[in-house]
Amino acid sequence: MSFVENNFTVPPPITVAKFGGTSVADHAAMSRSATIIKDNPAAKVVLISACSGVTNLLVELANGLADNEQRSKRLQQLRTIHQDIIDQLAHPETVTTQVEQLISHIAKLAEQAAQKPSVQLTDQLVAHGELLSTHLFTQILNEMGASALRFDIRDVMRTDSQYGKAVPEVDTIRQLADQHLQPILKTDTIIVSQGFIGADESGVTTTLGRGGSDYSAALIAEAISAEILEIWTDVPGMYTTDPRIAANAKPIKEISFCEASEMANFGAKILHPSTLLPAVRQQIPVFVGSSKAPEQGGTWIRQSVTDAPKFRALALRCNQTMVTLTSLNMFHAYGFLAEVFRILAEYKISVDLITTSEVSVSLTLDQTDTCGGAPRLPEAAMEALSKLCRVEVEQDLCLVALIGNDLGDAPGAATQVFSRLEKYSPRMICFGASTHNLCFLVKTAESREVVQTLHQGLFE
């Protein structure tokens, strides 16, 4: 379809839609998601995650399950998830062979991982979740009467070779999209492809990190200059905090890129933290909604919004690793922090929060790779840092972030927050670098209560 305007043919506006694991969990969920696509003629590119639970199973296999029985159990679970969907297809024969091939490939790779796991092998293995789900989703769309084509995103999603947390190469992705996706976009075909996965220059499979499908969708939206990016998940948009933590959390109808980036970065699980980078670069409005209840609407994330409240939302991010580096040499010296960060850079360790005192500096590590859990300070980095200063590592911490607008200038903002936290002992308070957030660490055991208390005080 194309629109004719003033005798020029202009392409129709294009929406890139992404469906997360729960939106493609089974046949019913896939059908609901496929209906959303069918009902929107602009939705020409669909990126999907693996069926819910599949990536976790694959990560377990990739970590190396030596016990045959344990391995077979996981493989059986994988088979069941996909077979249940196949059984409900009108034409199962169209996908059975491909699905079986992929599952036997998983079995082979899992055996290799049991002998010798590696980050490269992990990416190859976990990529199978998305390779499988896209076969099924394409078929479901076609059975609904759409004309859908399964596309291997590795032909476009070029990344570097940092397995588990590969960095996309934006310019090359655009060139490859021009070459491989644009010709299909000129037709009526709907492109169905994989989130999360990519390939390096040599064609070796990579992944963008857990939850990376959102980021994939944003990158593809950027590469094809889409007008809208839709992220479909299992909650109707963003809330003032996670409704599972505070039942009175309120939906947010519209939020700015800045605030939403802070929220995603600080643990609002609804969006992968990097998702908004490409959207901001290209000014693509992002919609987040629930594929289970599209009629409920969701959240629009845009460059500028009409309402910019002082307190917008509270986010919680668990599994924090705090590293405290202490050295008397730091006292009135120069170059100490430079040396610390040189070492961190050498080991490719990404730092999140940071606070300093006269003789010590505390920082938290970013969670960047596919394997989950609290980020670890690699042995070698630990050794290098220990030559310079005393190194203490603490875990069992969560990060609470208050997101808002002009927080730095808002009189009393900090008092409003900390006066409510007398019972708790917040640590590593960071406030001031961004006017959009105030954040601190608390013990995991009290983190939910802290969020509930603050939500009640500031939002209810």
Ligand code: ASP
């Ligand atoms: N399937 C991957 C994961 O579970 C990527 C994603 O869902 O975004 O992390």
Ligand code: MG
């Ligand atoms: Mg996800």
